[in-house]
Amino acid sequence: MGFEFHAAFLIFIIIPPLIYFVHFRKNRGGKIIFSFEIWKGKGFYPRFSIRKFLYFISYGLLWICFCCLIFALAGPVKIERHKVYLQKGIDIMIVLDESLSMLAQDFTPKNRFTTAKRVINDFIKGRENDQIGLVSFSEEAVLRVPATIDYPLLLDTLDKLDVSALKDGTAIGMGISLACLHLQYSTAQDKVIILLTDGENNAGDIEPEKAALVADELGIRIYTIGMGQEEAYMEYIDPDTGKTVTGVYMEYKDPNSGELIRGVYSGKFDEKLLRTIAEISGAKYFHASNTGTLNQIFEQIDLLEETEKRIKINVDKAELYREFILTGLIFFFISFFIRKIILKELL
Amino acid sequence: MEIEYPYVLWLLILTVPFTIFFFFRYERNKDLLKELIGSWRFDTFSNVFMVKVFFYILSGNLFLIFLILSMAGIKFGTKLEEEDRTGYEIVFALDISKSMMARDVYPTRLYRAAEEIKLFMNNMPDTSFGLVLFKGEALRIIPLTEDIHSITMVLDNVKTDLISAPGSNIEKGINAALETFQEAGRFKLIILFTDGEVLDGNALDKAHFAGTQNIPIIPVGMGTNRGVRIYLDNGDIVRDKNGEPVETKINMELLEEIAKLSNGKMYLYNKVQEIEKDLFYILRNLEPGEWDKNLKLTGNDIHDAFLLLSIIFLFFSFLIRGWRWKNVI
Numbered sequence: 126m127g128f129e130f131h132a133a134f135l136i137f138i139i140i141p142p143l144i145y146f147v148h149f150r151k152n153r154g155g156k157i158i159f160s161f162e163i164w165k166g167k168g169f170y171p172r173f174s175i176r177k178f179l180y181f182i183s184y185g186l187l188w189i190c191f192c193c194l195i196f197a198l199a200g201p202v203k204i205e206r207h208k209v210y211l212q213k214g215i216d217i218m219i220v221l222d223e224s225l226s227m228l229a230q231d232f233t234p235k236n237r238f239t240t241a242k243r244v245i246n247d248f249i250k251g252r253e254n255d256q257i258g259l260v261s262f263s264e265e266a267v268l269r270v271p272a273t274i275d276y277p278l279l280l281d282t283l284d285k286l287d288v289s290a291l292k293d294g295t296a297i298g299m300g301i302s303l304a305c306l307h308l309q310y311s312t313a314q315d316k317v318i319i320l321l322t323d324g325e326n327n328a329g330d331i332e333p334e335k336a337a338l339v340a341d342e343l344g345i346r347i348y349t350i351g352m353g354q355e356e357a358y359m360e361y362i363d364p365d366t367g368k369t370v371t372g373v374y375m376e377y378k379d380p381n382s383g384e385l386i387r388g389v390y391s392g393k394f395d396e397k398l399l400r401t402i403a404e405i406s407g408a409k410y411f412h413a414s415n416t417g418t419l420n421q422i423f424e425q426i427d428l429l430e431e432t433e434k435r436i437k438i439n440v441d442k443a444e445l446y447r448e449f450i451l452t453g454l455i456f457f458f459i460s461f462f463i464r465k466i467i468l469k470e471l472l
Numbered sequence: 473m474e475i476e477y478p479y480v481l482w483l484l485i486l487t488v489p490f491t492i493f494f495f496f497r498y499e500r501n502k503d504l505l506k507e508l509i510g511s512w513r514f515d516t517f518s519n520v521f522m523v524k525v526f527f528y529i530l531s532g533n534l535f536l537i538f539l540i541l542s543m544a545g546i547k548f549g550t551k552l553e554e555e556d557r558t559g560y561e562i563v564f565a566l567d568i569s570k571s572m573m574a575r576d577v578y579p580t581r582l583y584r585a586a587e588e589i590k591l592f593m594n595n596m597p598d599t600s601f602g603l604v605l606f607k608g609e610a611l612r613i614i615p616l617t618e619d620i621h622s623i624t625m626v627l628d629n630v631k632t633d634l635i636s637a638p639g640s641n642i643e644k645g646i647n648a649a650l651e652t653f654q655e656a657g658r659f660k661l662i663i664l665f666t667d668g669e670v671l672d673g674n675a676l677d678k679a680h681f682a683g684t685q686n687i688p689i690i691p692v693g694m695g696t697n698r699g700v701r702i703y704l705d706n707g708d709i710v711r712d713k714n715g716e717p718v719e720t721k722i723n724m725e726l727l728e729e730i731a732k733l734s735n736g737k738m739y740l741y742n743k744v745q746e747i748e749k750d751l752f753y754i755l756r757n758l759e760p761g762e763w764d765k766n767l768k769l770t771g772n773d774i775h776d777a778f779l780l781l782s783i784i785f786l787f788f789s790f791l792i793r794g795w796r797w798k799n800v801i
Contacts, residue, residue, distance in 0.1 A: 136783070143787070216618075256618065258619070271622035273615040273617040274600075274655060275616055275617075278612070307622060446775065447543050450539060450779070472501075
């Protein structure tokens, strides 16, 4: 909190002499003088009583009221500083695979999908002034959040994302195309897509390479991240067939029936395709084999897409004088009540 | 002259009981004074007492009056200040209550509102737009974004049943729009598409609040003054609980009041394209004319003058009590 008109505090100078004038000056008004020479005794000195205490309180409140008004006159303000960016940031669309295979439990602490969400969450929180959007895809692609500065809404939507929302299948081309559609009119200095997937393109009407060409024409770079590591696959025995299956364990809870479905995911992402997509658009391909490498990849992308930020600080001032006046008014009326109603002051 | 908080002036009523209290107590206090000082010198004291009581009441009332006036946010005259905001953030608050299916605006009020929003966005590049839908509740459908395509996709499929809560609550619509704004240093504006038929909430209070936050509201009146029935998609007519067909018409008074309280301006549905031309002046509280684009018009706040006067009269009230008249022993 600050004050805009410090000169108003000079009024405090008159308070001590005023207190003396009202309460202590020998010939002050409001006193009634009695002659007691005839009795030649001591004067009247009332001992401490509740009345004297109330008198002290009532005048104390009145002086506090006076002080509150002086503070109000001094222009109290609540100061808030806001960062204002003088230049637009970049626009980023995160395209996240939410097919069932993302439930594979080779990424700690839980599975590929929750790890991806957590890492993306940290990435978003580390950005400033960049409009970030979210597209998710499995058999179909859906725009979840358009590119926006509203990070709380974006993070909330990301948190609520679930792999069971769309059908199974991996439509990488559709995911890229949808992201391009929502970035095409962007006026940002740079436009970027970050694509995370663990599978091959096996759904959708648009081929990923063609989508990448469109992105390149629109000046959009596509970072591709392939999740999973075949070397970490283990052998399991299928309980239905008795055959050996090599892959990674996954669990899926059907939201309709509540049934827990267990299985082994044997698929892998198409590394060649992801490399091609990245190269066409002039960006990079990354391989995330575990949680640690996924974190590092996003840190690297964060550095690669670092932009110069020109900012100015706007200072907003919220006036607080009404609060001081209202407090003073309340003290005045309490003081008035005590003096005139309880103590029955004549003037 | 402009008063920011006119309801504060109701506190001026306090001066009445304040004055009445002293009048009622005057005779009683005089009698008490006579008892205390003795009848032999009462005449001298009574004149002084009467004068002091009069001036005490006067200074006390003036103290209260000026104090209350200082709280009311009175602005007298205008001044030009530097405007340091750039860029626009515009949130559309679209009414999707059943009355928006009326056909006094071709083909329906809702459809026409959606079309006008799409046209408006196309003419405003480098602007962030957001979309809020409201009925009995409000929903922020699209956060602020430059991706007008995402807003267009929603508008192409907008229906009255996107929100289940029945009713028409403009206050909630404005509130959701206010919560959508993000960045400091940008011009913020709410464009409210509605017929003004309110069933719940206090839209005017919220409009006043938006005005205090420098966020003007531009109500776009969807409808006409002719009372028309509401037809649903299946051809049924909307009826009230008595089975009578409901008739709807635009509530111009409410929309004009919302605009006034928030320092905005009201437009009819067929004048939406004029908003873009007037935006510069509305956001800076200026009248159309030649103004430097880095200036804005604000009112001169004179609360400190009233506050100083109230402090002076409080000071006088202390002096009146404490001053000893020289004609009195």
